[in-house]
Amino acid sequence: MTIAPKRTASLPQIDEQSVLIFDLDNTLYPAACNLFAQVSDLIGQYVRDALSLEPDAAYRVQKDYFHRYGTTLRGLMTEHDIDPADYLAKVHDIDVSVVDPAPDLAGALDDLPGRKLIFTNASRGHAERVMDRLGIANRFDTIFDIVDADYIPKPERQPYDRLLARDGIDPVRAVYFEDMAKNLLPAKDMGMTTVWVHTDVEWAQAGRDDPRIDHQTDDLVGFLRGLSSRP
Known part of the structure; x- marks a missing residue:
């Protein structure tokens, strides 16, 4: 069942100068696949x-x-x-076959201009295997993983600063999608638009009621299609 969207900020206009930043696990694939x-x-x-x-x-x-x-x-x-x-x-030596390929997600990403990045507390190799399984690897410009973060995880501020500096991102032009609500809060403090990809995972709920979360959805593809259909 799709939850009603939470909106405390207007939806951004996505154009060639935009940067869409995505967490990986339980964000780009359903948490239900476990x-x-x-x-x-x-x-x-x-x-x-x-x-x-x-x-x-x-x-x-x-x-x-x-x-x-x-x-x-x-x-x-x-x-x-x-x-x-x-x-x-x-x-990360796991069986990714439990993740279904996601052609609808691939299509929704194709319809959006701008750069697209992965920002994960996992490893680059894990991200690449999951993205290959989903069929979306070639939709992303780059990956920022836990090694790039010098093993300092989100929601510590340092990896966010490193990501913006490494990839020349203007946070005001960035939209960040993440299943762990608390990981969105530093991003909002830096000026990003934040989207909580809602799951029922208990440890992902901390921070869910913070006003720094601009939007929430349990239908990532639908949310992305909504962005691409804006005039």
Whole structure:
């Protein structure tokens, strides 16, 4: 069921100077396919192996680091000096076939002018595999991943600053789509238009009522088509 759109700001006019920035997981594909559950399970396995913990203790560490540091990876790097490349390779070794190809999304992206970027707390390799599966890889100009962010995750301010500087983005011309509501807040503070891609995932709800969220939708394709149909 499509939720009523929340609008606290006017919809932007999308033109050749616009930049559309998209989170990846649970944003460009439906959370219902449960792809990220595979990643979560592999993170748990990594914590168990790296710290020699029993499953219950590893799970507590995994969630504690996620909430305190933004990602389990950041917690493991900070407190245990683990190799981030090894971590990212292992926790993203997943089966992406549970994600359905998305020709409607590809078409909606085609109909919108301007640059299109991926901004993710995951790895570039993971993003590329998911985008290939969706059939949208060639719709995007570039990817900004957790390595580009120096392993500092959203919603810390630094990765947003790095993204804008690296790709020469004027935040006033940017629209940012994200399933984790709190990750939209720094983007709005910088001048972007923000769109919360609503899911029922519990940990994505924090910040959902913040007035810095301009729009919300649980139908990304429909929202994009609405942008492209504006006069």
